[in-house]
Amino acid sequence: MRAVQSWMQEFAPIAGEPQEIADQLTSVGLVVESIETVGANWDGIIVAQVLDLRPHPEADKIQLVDVDTGDGVPLQICCGAFNMSVGDRVPLATIGTVMPGGMEIAQRKLRGEMSNGMICSASELELGTDHSGIMILADDLQIGQPLSEALGASSELVFDIDVEPNRPEALSVAGIARDLAAKQGVSFALPEISVPTYGAAANDSCAVVIEDADLCARFALRILRNVSNGESPQWMQDRLTAAGMRPISTIVDISNYVMLETGQPNHTFDLDTVPEGRLIVRRAQPGETLTTLDGAERSLVAPDGSGIGRGLGDGVITNAEGRPVSLAGVMGGFDTEISDGTTNVLLEAAVWDRMSIAHTSRRLNLRSEASTRFERGVDPLGLERALDRFCELAVELTGAEIAPGHVIAEPAPIEPVVVPTRVHRVNHLLGAQIEPERMVELLGPIGFECGLFYMNDAGQQTFDVTVPTWRPDATIEADIAEEVGRHYGYENIPPRLPVSLQHGELSPAQAARRRIRSTFAAAGCSEAIPMPFLAPGDLAAAGLGSDGLTLTNPLVGEESVLRTSLLPGLLKVVAYNQSRGNLNVRLFEMGAVYLPNADGELPDEPWSIAAILDGADAADAVRLLREVGSSLGLDFRVKNTERAGLHPTRSAEVIFRGKTIGEVGEIDPTVIEAYDASGRVGWLSLLIDPITPGVTAVPKAKKLSRYPSSEIDLAFVVADSIAASAVEDSLMKAGRPLVRSVELFDVFRSEQVGGDARSLAFSVKLQADDRTLSDDDVSSVRNKMINEVTKRHNAALR
């Protein structure tokens, strides 16, 4: 909303520097986005009179003009225009003037002749587009007077305000002026409106019936006769332009002017196109259409019975025959629009159901200054004033004859909201100690009428606040507290810190997530944050099944599926990096995936951490798993298994405390190709929740043995079908209780070993807590381990 200062001053003697006013507006919640000076910025431009016109001795297209600037002394100007005569009054930009376009006027020589200023065209003064010649001023202007004074035109100061949805009244000049006047402590008044009336009463010429009471709370009509349309006066055009609207014609300009001033939109029908001047207000019926004044035929939506959103249906105004003539609050009809030939006007203002207007205007993409105001709520008791102001201006500017009286329809009388307000509650919500009398002083000027103080049933000091009908948002005590706070000034409420008796901390699970994340970083992986949306088919292309949950209204199709795995997102990131020459990236992501649940239930959102290793194989991924496991103190087991999306012969599930909690290996080469990546890509993914207890567990120290350990190496030839981990497990088991660790240190394949087998060499560390191991101890354990492995796994000792 663009608030023009001079316009606001018609309601209150607002004063102050522009920045000061802007700060005051901002402090009451009317955030000033910018301060602008619009219109005549004519400092340095004066009225001058032409004394003499002479040809320039050296140039055909320039003449020499002597002007009088008020002192009678001729001042020579070089001028490129020839449309003036001796005696004419013209606008002269004196030396040093900065023109509205930014050019600075300096004394200069043109082909040897001195020019002491510039005589201006209308367009140079931004008074229209005429640049064909010098602007000739009226003969009665005083020579030497500043042009802005002489023309009575001054620049308009405009505050561009971001109006919040709870402040519909601030979508009007009067509303902003009221709030600002209250802040400045100056009086605010709506000027008296006087409308001379003539002829037959309005209710002889028009009538209205509201059929759907929930659509329209109040509807008002006036009749204007013998209207002559034309161009509105300059002052009105200037105001509208400053406020950001384009002047069109007197009637349209008055309509917009009144809307901007009062906040109440209005609509004009050509009375002669409305049979008997009778209107009916109701919801649209199935199959109805209306050609709106932009010429488009609109299919109207009837209520669907749900009473919610678009289901409310469109509101319409029909004529007596039941044919829609206007789309309520959104756009008028083509057939009843006023035209150049219109002489009699049916002027309407109404209060529409906010939701209905919101949904109709959005559905048809017809949001306008009017629909915005209806959506936020107009003042139901302000209709007459808005119509009267229209009429007052119409009499003045078009010579209209106004029929006596208003025609009003209201399904129920408008009752203002009264909020019993407890003094202590207001102070409680603000955290302030404002005296009760001060509250009344703050509320009164903004239209919140306060009753006398009394004790409520609980013995609390209370006063009844009557909410002005232009503030439909204010209905409860907290709203009153906000009004008090706004005008008391948030900055005047001393801040205080609430005392939290709890100590702040992360939950164990949150702390564990941080630790897991830094462990992956320490292991050489950088954190990526891909978007969680996938394109349809992305999951299938990754071998991960069909699309899971989809969005109803995605912005683009490529972002319409919620991921069920971190793999597609991370693989896309690898492909992106490869395409930019960033090879062998090691990345991880920690985040939620979305797994559909039974119908209607919210999906499960388990968190995982996944690492993707470009240019690395499954062994690298297993090493990462071991590094992470060692750092976090987690004993992960790996079991060769096919996993969806992974290389079928290079994948395994990760087991923790007997449960499968993740997977490790390489991504399937076909999947890599489908994602436009190349090479081997290692993969590790772990579920967060099941490993969290292990991460948060506090390790307990074990007593270290004081006795020396013995190391023995054992190598076996084992069939490829038997996992090395199985052999390792057997060694651990057979070596109890002396075995401390078993570590695979060599894998060897050769013809000698055999085509479908390999040699696995383990280093085994033995130790006792109570003695140094004897040779017999060692050989006994060694034999047990060899027996176990050779028997159980049909292996041969090398």
Next chain:
Amino acid sequence: MPDLPPVPSIITDLDQNVQSVLSRIADVSDTAALDALESETLGKSGLIVSARKAIGEVSPTERKLVGMAVQESRTSIEQALADRRQFLAQGERALRLQSERMDLTEVIGTPSVGHIHPLTQAWEELEDTFIGMGFRVAEGPHVETDWHNFDALNIPKGHPARDAFDSLYVNNGEPGSTVLRTHTSPVQIRTMLEQEPPIYIVAPGRVFRRDTADATHLPVFHQLEGLVVDRNIGLADLAGTIESFTKAFFGEGFTSRLRPNYFPFTEPSAEFDIQRPDGSWLELGGCGVVHPNVLKAGGIDPEEWSGFAFGFGIDRFLSIKNGVDDIRDAFTNDIRFLQQF
């Protein structure tokens, strides 16, 4: 002047031998040879041991004299050995150091440590600041019911304010019943329903809007929400908390202000701005005293308890703190971007 007693021959022999050893020590050029010479001279069959054995053979009057001479000889040899050993060690150390010289700028290999995303860094720093102020961290699902995301927050069905959030709906259950949360505020509701007051929580998290990506907006972004519900909480407590956070997070030279604004879920509502030491302002987020309808939706009696809430975007800190001028750059996950943090 009395005659000096004659010097026993054993002493003169010893002196000669010591002189010879000392000159050999001076000629030794490595510690191994020095070790050999040491055991030769000071060992069991060395000249000192032999001389000591010979003490018994001299006359008692000479014994003391010979004994002193043997001790002196031993000391002088030991001293010479030690001096020579130190001299040789220095030379050998110099040789070794010379031979081990490395150019530490010719080392091969790049660091293999990963980097935490700057968003996470900002997120954790914010969490830690609020933890220091007595807050705990609450969480909730990304896919939400429209009740938690809207109705419970005083935005009823059909309310035009819902449109302002540009929600992304999920095909799940009844049409329009499931939404990707448009703000972290549903966590307020979940916390209130799960926990009795007093409540002091922050809820950082991922949120979703149907916004076209540009330099300052992404459809997926991150917010931090704060909620306090306790006895006698008002706007002043909110202002104090915001001010305390401002100083703790940005620094002593920063201050904050509240100015009136509108949100459906708070009343009174405010916007909060941060003033930098140079006097310029940064609009940070929205806040206010929790609307009684929101407390009721959370199962809390608004007559007994009151509260405040605040919220702001986390992604913006990448621009404010790290100078990321196009937020999209932060989420391409180009390794060259990530490695800067």
